[in-house]
Amino acid sequence: MKLKDIGEFGFIDRISRGCLIRPAGIVKAIGDDAAAFRSDPALLNLVTTDLLIERVHFIRNAADGYSLGYKALAVNLSDIAAMGGTARNAFVSIAVPQDVTLEFLDDFYCGIKSLAAEHEVNILGGDTTGSSVDLVINVVVTGTVAESEVLFRDKARVGDVIFSSGCLGDSSAGLHLELNRIAADTPYLKTLLEAHLRPKPFLREGRLLAAHGGVHAAIDVSDGLSSDLGHIVRLSRVGARLFIDRLPLSPALQQFCRRFGFDPVEYALAGGEDYALLFTVTPSEADAIARDYFTTFGQSIHRLGEITDSGKIELIDGRGRSRVIVSTGWDHFKKES
């Protein structure tokens, strides 16, 4: 069976199944001009959206449909996590060229619905249309958060401890494997490819951080540590100091770099799409947050450095020498083609 056999409305019927995961408060889901739902009046509404274009953000034949759907939702959930919020509803739009199979699309929605169910997120609508060449995906996620707990990028203060909730550089190493068609034939290479294809959204972790108190600023690492810390530093009008021997380098990334002759520090600083939370904490709460986080999730957070008043990001090596790093993250318009 092909997409053109079932048509747009048959396709919408097909993807609508299993979308209403949390029906309370939902008055109209997929199938009208707009979705209609109640919000908790005591909470702020959050909205985030990401546009994913074939050959810019993903390679259709390199990624299975399931992973593509999973990641398209994950990157938006990650934005809600970085605000300290709870994700509530998703809207999935897709523009489909004629050579995309119905099986690929079924896998795509399966990946989305699986991650949505894990985080109790409804899929309440979207748009379905054709495309001449490239597969195009847009996902919108709404969320909520108490106004007293919301985490912004621009609230870092001098003296704050800088933490990351996960390792950095793994996704970028996975992308290297994908682009160069290097088979993930060992467990550590599989780990890196997995980090790239199915990044973990730190939603529950973001909620703990927001509810704990003492977290001043947060962002998710999408463009790369230097670039995303750059956003915090610029918007908060502060500086930062990172310690090279505290960068969270996974054993998989270290093995990868040894094998292919790369510098893991460069991967950690410039590699994007890890979707770890990067956050700054008032020093008096830093130990308590690290302890509560470990107790709750069985994982450590990584203490990378501290917020300064220097107006720049400095990297301190093992001998105490400092160099200023510039944001090397992704700029979609400045890149050379």
Added chain:
Amino acid sequence: MKLKDIGEFGFIDRISRGCLIRPAGIVKAIGDDAAAFRSDPALLNLVTTDLLIERVHFIRNAADGYSLGYKALAVNLSDIAAMGGTARNAFVSIAVPQDVTLEFLDDFYCGIKSLAAEHEVNILGGDTTGSSVDLVINVVVTGTVAESEVLFRDKARVGDVIFSSGCLGDSSAGLHLELNRIAADTPYLKTLLEAHLRPKPFLREGRLLAAHGGVHAAIDVSDGLSSDLGHIVRLSRVGARLFIDRLPLSPALQQFCRRFGFDPVEYALAGGEDYALLFTVTPSEADAIARDYFTTFGQSIHRLGEITDSGKIELIDGRGRSRVIVSTGWDHFKKES
């Protein structure tokens, strides 16, 4: 100056100006991981989204940037109108190929901001990225409506009067001019091209209808009368009877059809993108609604026919003869390329 000279973040700074039109209740606009705002707790939240792809929904060189931005927002506002809602916040995402000029993009955002200001809609976020070939636009609009007033597609009842808030077929005639590069060299051709490039969103009109009471079902005409009435009929499990001599054919469409030898009835039935509101009203309120609408807006609504229990859409000609019409509106996946 070119887009690559100012970069993605320079571009975001540039487009962020003039986006916060209605600041009350907005806690975080453009510039963080997600937008954060308060909703009125007494109201339902509405969310709609449209994905627009070059060469599928628009021809980049045929449409000026201003009209493209205007229409991208208008089609989403129209969805909120068809729910009886008030539009509140917009999120604009754009994927830009390298050959798009900064001037075109400035015009695009000017068109969006101009229409947003007219309807007191904030632009609170979005996504900016590159694209390999096609310009891609995604717009999301949130709105609110009282739960007692929200208008759905599936609530039409047998005996309801069917109304349209505007003429039908004009936009499709304008598209014909655009596709065939026919110069709009007379006022009536200009009217048709304008209807296609800058459709009016019936937001204030939708609010009046929702607040009045007696309106059972509503949809906006995006795919064409037969297709969109088909959605109401199918979802409400009813039928409909349309009278051929009551179809709202503009003088401009009639002149166009005489000149080029087309049937205006076919344009009214199958032509999409008019974005008039199509709604069904309990018979006892039909005259009162038509009168209030005229008093408020100085425009008439058009009485097209009535809801039946036949399960199909019948078209009645001037001699009382009936023929069944099938939905001939747009299906993005079934179309032949």
